[in-house]
Amino acid sequence: MTQTNESNTTNGLLNWQFDNQFIQRLPADAETGNFRRQVLGACFSYVTPRKATSPTLMAYSAEMSEELGLNDEDCHSDLFKQVFVGNQQLEGMQPHAQCYGGHQFGNWAGQLGDGRAINLGEVIGESGQRWSLQLKGSGETPYSRTADGLAVLRSSVREFLCSEAMYHLGVPTTRALSLITTGDDVIRDMFYDGRPQSEPGAVVCRVAPSFLRLGSYEIFSARGDSETLKTLVDYTIDTFYPHLGAPSKQSYLDWFREICERTADMVVDWMRVGFVHGVFNTDNTSVLGLTIDYGPYGWIDDYDPNWTPNTTDATGKRYRFGAQPQIAQWNLLQMANAIYPLIDDAEALRNILNDYVTVYTDKWQQMRADKLGLAEFKPADEALHQDLNRVMQLTETDMTLFYRHLADVNVTDKNKTDDELLSPLMVAFYSPDALSQADKKDIANWVRDYLKRVEEEGISDEKRKTKMNAVNPKYVLRNYLSQLAIDKAEQGDPSLINELMEVMRRPYDEQPQYESYAAKRPDWARNKPGCSMLSCSS
Ligand code: AMP
Ligand code: MG
Numbered sequence: 001m002t003q004t005n006e007s008n009t010t011n012g013l014l015n016w017q018f019d020n021q022f023i024q025r026l027p028a029d030a031e032t033g034n035f036r037r038q039v040l041g042a043c044f045s046y047v048t049p050r051k052a053t054s055p056t057l058m059a060y061s062a063e064m065s066e067e068l069g070l071n072d073e074d075c076h077s078d079l080f081k082q083v084f085v086g087n088q089q090l091e092g093m094q095p096h097a098q099c100y101g102g103h104q105f106g107n108w109a110g111q112l113g114d115g116r117a118i119n120l121g122e123v124i125g126e127s128g129q130r131w132s133l134q135l136k137g138s139g140e141t142p143y144s145r146t147a148d149g150l151a152v153l154r155s156s157v158r159e160f161l162c163s164e165a166m167y168h169l170g171v172p173t174t175r176a177l178s179l180i181t182t183g184d185d186v187i188r189d190m191f192y193d194g195r196p197q198s199e200p201g202a203v204v205c206r207v208a209p210s211f212l213r214l215g216s217y218e219i220f221s222a223r224g225d226s227e228t229l230k231t232l233v234d235y236t237i238d239t240f241y242p243h244l245g246a247p248s249k250q251s252y253l254d255w256f257r258e259i260c261e262r263t264a265d266m267v268v269d270w271m272r273v274g275f276v277h278g279v280f281n282t283d284n285t286s287v288l289g290l291t292i293d294y295g296p297y298g299w300i301d302d303y304d305p306n307w308t309p310n311t312t313d314a315t316g317k318r319y320r321f322g323a324q325p326q327i328a329q330w331n332l333l334q335m336a337n338a339i340y341p342l343i344d345d346a347e348a349l350r351n352i353l354n355d356y357v358t359v360y361t362d363k364w365q366q367m368r369a370d371k372l373g374l375a376e377f378k379p380a381d382e383a384l385h386q387d388l389n390r391v392m393q394l395t396e397t398d399m400t401l402f403y404r405h406l407a408d409v410n411v412t413d414k415n416k417t418d419d420e421l422l423s424p425l426m427v428a429f430y431s432p433d434a435l436s437q438a439d440k441k442d443i444a445n446w447v448r449d450y451l452k453r454v455e456e457e458g459i460s461d462e463k464r465k466t467k468m469n470a471v472n473p474k475y476v477l478r479n480y481l482s483q484l485a486i487d488k489a490e491q492g493d494p495s496l497i498n499e500l501m502e503v504m505r506r507p508y509d510e511q512p513q514y515e516s517y518a519a520k521r522p523d524w525a526r527n528k529p530g531c532s533m534l535s536c537s538s
Pocket of ligand 1: 150151536538
């Protein structure tokens with residue numbers, strides 16, 4: 001997108017050229033009325049966003065707007081606010097909601113679709129990347145089922161902040177351009193306990209090359225509609241996987257293999273930074289390997305592989321931190337079933353799924369080696385890694401702080417006393433005073449084993465620290481930080497949203513002025529709703 005610099009009066013938005021491939025190449029729902037229904041033989045339905053009473057810009061992403069050819073003035077314009085709350089459409093926009101299905105909590109849920117997301121169209125960014133723009137929370141669509149098509153400010157702040165934080169952390173993700181309050185209230189029963197409350201409504205403009213999910217393919221397969229399935233698969237490969245060539249059994253298999261690889265990369269990154277998706281259903285699994293649908297997600301504070309942030313998942317813990325790699329494979333199995341009609345070779349698909357385990361394990365082991373500043377994972381390191389997993393759970397240990405400060409321990413420290421050796425790590429423990437002598441000895445012995453391994457590697461402490469700090473973030477979007485930003489935003493003050501955006505722009509750098517945002521979760525946030533427990537109500 002080229003933006004003319006001739007005057008500041010031309011809004012960059014007016015230069016956008018839409019190239020709506022999704023609409024042009026895929027079958028549309030012939031019905032254009034906005035009422036809830038099963039939509040057959042179509043990938044999307046045309047629908048117009050609902051009008052908001054009094055939009056207020058809360059925040060926008062400088063990086064995303066720049067990529068889209070917009071400057072700060074454009075983002076503060078009335079046009080920007082009206083367009084990205086859904087009140088006005090630019091020339092070339094063709095608002096529509098996508099049809100998809102999905103497996104939720106392990107069960108086939110039938111048609112889901114964009115119940116509160118409305119896609120506006122596609123533009124090409126400064127980098128040459130295709131970007132699809134989508135409003136989340138802009139009113140009902142044919143896919144709204146029993147809900148209202150709206151989003152509340154608290155969930156919108158979380159989606160907006162986390163999308164951009166993940167991007168800066170180097171995790172594949174959908175992005176966010178803007179966060180705008182609507183001026184209209186939304187009724188939500190946050191904990192499903194019969195106490196509905198009125199909350200401020202908001203709209204986030206999400207941005208991604210595509211919002212297609214595994215459930216986008218499952219729906220056509222479940223309905224026995226192989227024709228639409230094939231049209232959608234061919235479009236996907238041609239547009240987003242062009243290197244795989246023309247449609248054929250082989251290109252479909254190659255495509256599936258690449259989806260598995262991208263999904264593995266994404267999950268490895270989640271495990272690296274301590275992100276828990278919370279509702280990793282097939283309708284929330286991107287076909288491009290992007291983190292998508294930020295709902296009841298959470299960040300691991302104290303390292304606990306069994307932790308799930310989602311209150312709806314509290315009993316089964318299906319989507320707990322440590323289960324994410326297995327859930328990814330389960331989701332990919334559903335995808336294999338969905339595309340089977342086009343391939344008709346169960347064994348070939350099964351082989352790729354089995355390979356996912358090796359592919360994931362290799363990437364995961366390399367990631368674990370990276371986090372410890374080691375060049376590679378050696379089979380003999382398994383005990384060291386497993387033991388780390390154990391000692392991090394002896395007492396509540398902040399995962400982010402532990403890895404970050406492990407980089408400060410030097411090889412020559414190994415002859416120190418336990419207390420001296422552990423002193424740089426004490427900041428990572430939630431109750432350092434309650435640590436027993438035996439636990440301290442256990443942890444110190446692990447550190448000594450680790451330092452022995454580092455010594456074998458022959459890397460200097462300084463180099464190791466640089467390597468470790470490039471993969472172990474100093475700052476993550478801790479749940480309580482988002483909640484503090486939400487509390488202020490609900491009073492009309494977006495300052496903390498913007499400050500957190502600023503911090504999360506450089507999550508691997510020391511930023512002394514923002515040291516407090518690197519601190520472990522304060523005690524008041526331990527069991528507070530929004531900080532450790534999130535509901536799906538959004
Ligand atoms: P999620 O759990 O957010 O991934 O949503 C699952 C399905 O419910 C998707 O089809 C969503 O579009 C839909 N959905 C979630 N919240 C709402 C809402 N407030 N109004 C309409 N549809 C919704
Ligand atoms: Mg979803």
